[in-house]
Amino acid sequence: xxxHDHFLDDVAVYALGALPRAEADAVRAHMRxxxxxxxxxxxxxxxxxxxxxxxxxAPSDLVKRRIMREVRGERAVRxxxxxxxxxxxxxxxxxxxxxxxxxxxxxxxxxxxxSQVAQLExxxxxxxxxxxxxxxxxxxxxxxxxxxxxxxxGEVITNSNRVYLALNSLPAVPHxxxxxAWTQQRGAKTMTPSVLFVPDxxxxxxxxxxxxxxxxxxxxxxxxEPASGSKAPTTAPVFLxxxx
Amino acid sequence: xxDANQLMARVRARDARSFEALYDGFGKLVHGVALRMLGNxxxxxxxxxxxxxxxxxxxxxxxxxxxxSWVVRVTRNRCLDVLRKDSKNADSxxxxxxxxxxxxxxxxxLRIDAERARxxxxxxxxxxxxxxxxxxxxxxxxxxxxxxxxxPLGTIKTRIRAGLHKLRAxxxxxxx
Numbered sequence: 001x002x003x004h005d006h007f008l009d010d011v012a013v014y015a016l017g018a019l020p021r022a023e024a025d026a027v028r029a030h031m032r033x034x035x036x037x038x039x040x041x042x043x044x045x046x047x048x049x050x051x052x053x054x055x056x057x058a059p060s061d062l063v064k065r066r067i068m069r070e071v072r073g074e075r076a077v078r079x080x081x082x083x084x085x086x087x088x089x090x091x092x093x094x095x096x097x098x099x100x101x102x103x104x105x106x107x108x109x110x111x112x113x114x115s116q117v118a119q120l121e122x123x124x125x126x127x128x129x130x131x132x133x134x135x136x137x138x139x140x141x142x143x144x145x146x147x148x149x150x151x152x153x154g155e156v157i158t159n160s161n162r163v164y165l166a167l168n169s170l171p172a173v174p175h176x177x178x179x180x181a182w183t184q185q186r187g188a189k190t191m192t193p194s195v196l197f198v199p200d201x202x203x204x205x206x207x208x209x210x211x212x213x214x215x216x217x218x219x220x221x222x223x224x225e226p227a228s229g230s231k232a233p234t235t236a237p238v239f240l241x242x243x244x
Numbered sequence: 245x246x247d248a249n250q251l252m253a254r255v256r257a258r259d260a261r262s263f264e265a266l267y268d269g270f271g272k273l274v275h276g277v278a279l280r281m282l283g284n285x286x287x288x289x290x291x292x293x294x295x296x297x298x299x300x301x302x303x304x305x306x307x308x309x310x311x312x313s314w315v316v317r318v319t320r321n322r323c324l325d326v327l328r329k330d331s332k333n334a335d336s337x338x339x340x341x342x343x344x345x346x347x348x349x350x351x352x353x354l355r356i357d358a359e360r361a362r363x364x365x366x367x368x369x370x371x372x373x374x375x376x377x378x379x380x381x382x383x384x385x386x387x388x389x390x391x392x393x394x395x396p397l398g399t400i401k402t403r404i405r406a407g408l409h410k411l412r413a414x415x416x417x418x419x420x
Contacts, residue, residue, distance in 0.1 A: 048380060
């Protein structure tokens with residue numbers, strides 16, 4: 001047996017899953033630089049999987065029923081999510097206000113001062129922009145390309161390099177406090193402060209996190225902070241979700 | 245043939261039917277490993293349920309490669325947690341991240357039916373089969389295996405390696 005056979009033996013035991021953690025770490029470190037051992041490990045891991053088939057036994061039907069009940073139960077809830085309804089309601093309100101503003105400017109222009117008309121048109125333009133934003137948010141959070149990460153009280157959703165919190169049943173924050181979001185960039189050791197927000201009366205909040213590089217965000221958290229926000233979290237997170 | 249990678253992509257999009265197909269394809273494998281390791285039908289079913297619900301709630305834990313290998317690792321680690329709680333085992337583990345070199349397609353694994361795999365195992369000499377089973381299904385470390393069988397540690401390692409290679413050759417032959 002030559003020196004390297006000793007490593008190959010350890011790799012085989014590691015592939016079987018019978019190495020204690022400390023020795024497993026040593027094997028992993030060795031394999032980083034040894035293609036022979038990496039190939040051996042890949043081959044023998046496959047063997048372990050094929051060997052598992054020797055134990056294949058169907059569980060009772062009850063297992064599948066229980067699993068699918070949970071899956072379908074969750075999907076039933078998800079099929080009527082609160083947050084798209086929230087966004088639609090907000091969008092409808094914005095459309096109504098724009099229509100009213102437009103009608104006023106069309107029908108009542110002759111009775112209004114020029115400055116009043118200008119102000120209405122400015123408001124209308126702002127609301128149109130807001131509506132476009134709301135529509136984009138809605139498309140992002142319900143889109144098939146959206147990636148969803150289950151969080152306490154809802155989801156973190158990423159789509160097209162944008163990041164959203166879609167939350168419901170959030171408790172009201174005490175007076176003088178706010179919810180604050182945090183993001184962690186890849187390679188960073190600490191979390192970066194993000195938006196402050198409060199839920200509506202139903203405990204719902206749909207928030208886009210301002211970021212130029214959503215693809216490099218590896219974690220999102222929310223905590224309760226003073227109303228002016230914090231530079232570092234001062235309370236335990238309401239939730240912390242890994243997004244990669 | 246089941247393409248687990250495609251099914252997992254649909255599971256990420258919350259497609260319950262694809263998830264159900266995944267369970268139908270791999271449920272026996274997961275349950276079988278759990279039952280073999282734990283020796284208790286009720287606990288094995290609990291582990292099976294727990295593994296698949298984890299797949300549903302956190303599909304991004306699977307990062308590609310052989311789904312069968314990944315789900316077997318997850319199941320073994322879950323079973324090892326159960327065994328550790330019962331203080332039956334030391335701290336062996338298999339990392340759930342798969343090496344990049346692992347490219348075995350799931351179609352290959354599923355073509356190794358249970359009967360052929362059992363037959364291949366039975367053909368191994370006992371001195372190789374026993375340490376492999378103790379390590380894989382009973383969750384023992386190599387030192388525990390050596391102690392139990394009263395065989396030097398170096399010999400156990402060599403037998404495990406030789407046995408796995410022999411098993412691989414038999415299973416590859418069975419595939420053809």
